[in-house]
Amino acid sequence: MNKNENRLSRWYFGGLASAGAACCTHPLDLLKVHLQTQQEGKISIVRNTINIIRYQGVLALYNGLSASLLRQLTYSTTRFGIYEVVKQNMTKPGEPLPFYKKVMFAAAAGSAGGFVGTPADMVNVSYKHAVDGLWRVYKTEGINRLFSGASTATCRAALMTVGQLSMYDQIKQTLLQTNYFVDNLVTHFTSSLMAGAIATTMTQPLDVLKTRTMNAKPGEYKSIFHLITVTAKQGPLGFFKGYVPAFVRLGPHTILTFVFFEQLRQRFGFLPPKKE
Secondary structure, three states: OOHHHHOEOOOOHHHHHHHHHHHHHHHHHHHHHHHHOOOOOOOOHHHHHHHHHHHHOHHHHHOOHHHHHHHHHHHHHHHHHHHHHHHHHHOOOOOOOOHHHHHHHHHHHHHHHHHHOHHHHHHHHHOOOHHHHHHHHHHHHOHHHHOOOHHHHHHHHHHHHHHHHHHHHHHHHHHHOOOOOOOOHHHHHHHHHHHHHHHHHHHHHHHHHHHHHHHOOOOOOOOHHHHHHHHHOOOHHHHHOOHHHHHHHHHHHHHHHHHHHHHHHHHHOEOOOOOO
């Protein structure tokens, strides 16, 4: 095992890696939101893409990119930071962390990240410019509106972080225990692809509810249970609306995030202090 494999991540690497991945996957995220917010009719992802490009231009696929970056720099920096710092302080160098602890730490880190990232996430859905959007919402509707949908966003973020971080760690650890994988790009790609699939399946129902909450008009839904009831009338698949574009977007995003993250760790991470 070389020094690069022993290097530990710095707390902010996850936010930087996620922001880099968001620059690549933002158009897919935009299309996913368009599909989830359709109340009537069925318009495919291809038709959505054609309509956006035809009427708004190619650059419209990057509407909201600044808010997306702001979200990653708040939400992902928080969840990765907490998870990595706690994990590093709870284990000795080279010692694997039990899976149940990974899940616990990831859920807690994801909850914190989901709450912190709610304002940027809401602006990401509703506005084109992050700073302008935050200011307009604060001035016209108050700070409470910035945290609209915080409950579902927090639950979704907890599931997302369990599906991504803890599953990625566990899958990578399992692969490295075989004779076929080493700590390289192939292992990072394989682990992140599997983690992305798990995370999409775990979070899609809450992702749909969260997006609809953030796009709802004041008073449109009386409570979260009312929203669930309205969504359920469309059948079980109503909770998985936009699943394909969600996976198409989340898969590459998860892969790119962990590839960038591992590259940052191996090149700019730090070696654990030697204990006497």
